[in-house]
Amino acid sequence: MKIMIVEDEALLALELELEVESAGHVVVGTAASRKAAFDIIDGSAPEFAFVDVHLSDGPSGIDIGRRLAERNIPFVFVTGNIKRIPEDFVGAIGAIEKPYTMNGLQNALTYIAATIDGHEASAPAGLILAEQASAV
Structure with missing residues (x-):
């Protein structure tokens, strides 16, 4: 899967990129701002x-x-801060709250890969699905 990473903290972006690639996916780009994304x-x-959600140019992750x-x-x-996400999650599958573990991210x-491929899967701990968040 071709994956984009939008993260303005360089170390977190690099760690995420390494995890994505070690899982067999390709990072097509990393962005720290709305324009770059x-x-x-x-x-x-x-x-x-x-x-x-919050990048070097403000809360532009929502855009x-x-x-x-x-x-x-x-x-x-x-x-x-999950509370910064609009109630409708603007179409996101869900959210992962920082700080996250690498194991949690891998899960x-x-x-996500299984869901996108159309397979039935149980959401792992650490992934807050948009439908679950709106039910709370």
Whole structure:
């Protein structure tokens, strides 16, 4: 799967990139701002994205999520504050709350890949599905 990473903390972006690649996926781009993310969406056609809500240019992860949803590209938010995500999750599958563990991230990635491929899977701990969040 071709994956885009939207994260303005360089170390977290690098760790996420390493985990994605070790799981057998390809990172098509890493962005720390809205403009950089839009460039990747328009130029690299990702199949999935991890999107931080608050980036170097403010809470622009929400705008990036909307652009991804418009293009029917599945994504999850990765954030330290779930409450910053709009109630409708702007089309995201769900969210992973920071700080996350690498094991938790791998489990979420496995679930997401299976779901995108049309397979039935149980959501792992650490992945808050949009439908679960709106029911709370």
